[in-house]
Amino acid sequence: MASDADTRDVLTYKEGLAGRLRLNRPKALHSLNRQMVRDMAHALHEWRDDPDVRIVLIDHADGRGFCAGGDVVAIARDPDAPDSAQFFFDEYRLNHLEYTFPKPGVVFMDGITMGGGVGIACPCRYRVATERTVLAMPETTIGIFPDVGGGRYLSRLRGRLAQFLALTGARLDGAECLKLRLATHYIRSDRLEEAKERIMAQPFRVQAILDELSEDEVPAARIAGNLGKIDRYFASDRLEDILDALDAGADEGDAWAAKEAATIRGKSPMACKVSLKLLQESPYQLHFVDEMRMEYGIMVRLIRHPDFAEGVRALLIDKDGRPNWHPTVPQAIGERDVEAFFEPLPVEEEWRPFDS
Template sequence: MSDHVHIHRHGSIGHISLNRPKALHSLTLPMCQAMTGALLEWRADDGIDAIILDHAEGRGFCAGGDVAQVRQSVLEDGGEAGDAFFRAEYQLNHLLFTYPKPVIAFMDGVTMGGGVGLSLPAQYRIATENTLFAMPEGAIGLFPDIGAGWYLARLPGRIGPFLALTGARLDGAECLWAGLATHYLASEACAKAKSEIIARPHAIADILAELSVPAPEARLARNQEKIDLLFASDQLEEIVDALSGDGAEWAAKELKSVTAKSPLSSKVALKLIGQGLQRQDFAAEMKAEYALATHMIRQPDFAEGVRAVLVDKDNSPAWQADSAAGVSDTLVEALFTPLAPADEWSPLPGS
């Protein structure tokens, strides 16, 4: 059990609250293990009808996995503890994706990286005016993981590659428009929604419909035509050229975002998303992403990116390649090499 996760039961509702506010509820291995244990117990309990997933306090739902700990693992033990974290996190993601009972995730705050992995498998995903959604892994030399290859490939048009390459931050209205959220509530209504769900566990859809409010206009929708045009290619070099040649202020801003990220991470992300629609199921996605994660955390860009963003916080990473052209197709292909059978990721029993 972890002190950083509160696990409750309210009648027939299981309730998991992340409780690491000073770190925006970033996930650790014990947190993943605690959540998995509760979910497995409740999955087998006929007295549990649904699960509420939220955060206990603070402005985050979940800012992601604690990648600073993963980096330290790479430096100290060659990455074994980092591998263990990703294995447990991805098993938790898959357990939520296949969960036989409704899960209601309240994305009321920062929802990034690992927080996306917790919320997107849920049947009900609640956005509010506080929601701040992003997949910023390219800034730390990683790649959008936790099933992002599956989810981003299924967003409208080229929104998925756009989010992966820019790390763009979406508000709650944009999440609703893109299908990342299922409902939009005022944050002040979240407590009422939870209490009503506890009181009427078989009326979740009706309760959320009753409490939903119209979302503001989604800025992302206004930009979709430009995104679909300028991010149309699956080649990073061609996307950079398209943004460079556009001349508009919006394109210049997004070009700056794209070129600030690790070129290796960006090429890996494009390849992963390109494969997403071909995966036979979510387990296949997790298996591929786990192999990729174990390779990527051992690349110099990961240690450097985490150093720049989270350790020294100078936000000036020195990437191994200074442009897309410096990343070879051979290296990218090597990172997608499957693991040996004994090292592969696998789902939890019954998932």
């Protein structure tokens, strides 16, 4: 068992019949760095054939939030550095390892769960939300796209939710996650420790334990009231059409449409167009390994686009909230500009899973 005084960024240890992955960077909202990703993957490799590990539990050790995503500031400062692309290479390997892991995973999405946090949560068989869950894929705010398997997870949601969530970076609470099946259970945060203790003791009863501790009355999912609008306004795969539809709704007095149009116009037009293209292509990726290979090719190109450094500057470094996108409007971006991000990488540069 790990000590409370352990200062490692991620704690990996066995407890009961479980392998535990505990994010431990509270001052950074448990954002993932390359060493954390590598340490988690190393632990999973050790536990794959360990008969004493029947289940994997993923949570955070201290502080608020489960995981705010990847630690992108250093990458944005030098996107051409070898470690920049290597972070995503290693991160996607972890995501794929989780997705194909032979033992069930349980993740406790208690608090902020964004970007890379969604990437390590969604491969788990059991995904627990609480009243403190805030889940989002806000990557277009910093000039990139919903990666870490986001294309696969989002494109399988009902209606046009994928397009809405990818473009706006909308934040979902725990009840909304349960409604959309991004979470499998909704449990009050004050019952999580009981859930973990019982699962570590009886992992073969994990489904029953989570069912027993789940809330009988879950708060209403607010997004349910907007599903019709989302399907209507986000019906097109063209960013310009979506903005036109939202503007038309705003002209007719729909304040929700006006708010979402303004939100999207604050994002990187290039990242938004790439995200829409991703959601078209992801359903045709037969296996998760194909999704990861495609996303890696997009990412290594997009982090070298000026919008990535500019988005990180505006949101996380200077924090002025005034990014200067290039181009500034979607009309200046042609289909071939977007398709270039989806070209296969040279064989020697493409992403590969651990097993290869």
